[in-house]
Amino acid sequence: MRPASLRRARWLAHPDGVGAPAAMRDWLTTPGSLTARLIAHSGHFRVQKLRQAGNMCLADEAAAIGLARPQRVWEREVLLRCDDRPVVYGHTVVPMSASASDWPLFSALGERSLGTTLFYDPKVTRGELEFARLRPGHPLLARVHDVLGIDGPLHETYFARRCLYRRRQGVLLVTEVFLPAVLDLAAPATHMNTNTK
Numbered sequence: 422m423r424p425a426s427l428r429r430a431r432w433l434a435h436p437d438g439v440g441a442p443a444a445m446r447d448w449l450t451t452p453g454s455l456t457a458r459l460i461a462h463s464g465h466f467r468v469q470k471l472r473q474a475g476n477m478c479l480a481d482e483a484a485a486i487g488l489a490r491p492q493r494v495w496e497r498e499v500l501l502r503c504d505d506r507p508v509v510y511g512h513t514v515v516p517m518s519a520s521a522s523d524w525p526l527f528s529a530l531g532e533r534s535l536g537t538t539l540f541y542d543p544k545v546t547r548g549e550l551e552f553a554r555l556r557p558g559h560p561l562l563a564r565v566h567d568v569l570g571i572d573g574p575l576h577e578t579y580f581a582r583r584c585l586y587r588r589r590q591g592v593l594l595v596t597e598v599f600l601p602a603v604l605d606l607a608a609p610a611t612h613m614n615t616n617t618k
């Protein structure tokens with residue numbers, strides 16, 4: 422049995438391959454900033470920073486950020502909360518080789534959304550989204566269960582997406598694990614056309 426830390430998912434270029442229910446597929450394929458959409462779907466949005474420090478990256482992530490094997494990277498873990506309910510677990514890794522000029526705002530982000538620094542910086546280019554079905558035993562799910570305090574065996578399958586961002590010589594990989602509560606978010610109020618004439 423492969424050690425949990427080395428277990429990998431199949432990351433696919435098209436969301437249809439992960440078999441997500443339609444409502445989850447809609448979230449997985451959010452085209453722009455996920456932060457912006459979550460803000461629109463909730464009364465109060467918060468980025469809860471869990472950890473931002475050096476750590477070993479996951480086997481899934483090493484190749485995606487140009488590393489021949491898992492090694493220490495800068496890691497950022499967050500829970501995105503809508504009206505205080507956790508709806509997305511965010512895991513971001515940056516190679517230690519990155520210079521401060523590659524990602525000038527990354528280290529001091531705190532509880533500001535990474536998305537606000539990625540989507541509004543003209544020097545940042547965004548790669549293609551990839552999608553995966555994370556099954557029990559994937560190391561990201563162990564993290565999700567740790568932070569959510571869920572004891573007992575992993576039963577549920579989660580859906581995730583990831584995207585590689587580039588800026589100057591730097592790369593940064595954001596992985597978002599969508600929690601079931603994201604499906605409870607109400608659609609934003611639409612301003613119906615009251616002009617009935």
Ligand SMILES: C=C(O[C@@H]1C=C(C(=O)O)C=C[C@H]1O)C(=O)O
Pocket residue numbers: 453454455456457468497498499501509511512513533534535536537539595596597
């Ligand atoms: C990439 C984005 O940033 C979000 C914010 C994150 C953070 O602050 O660490 C992590 C995951 C993302 O969902 C986005 O808003 O799309």
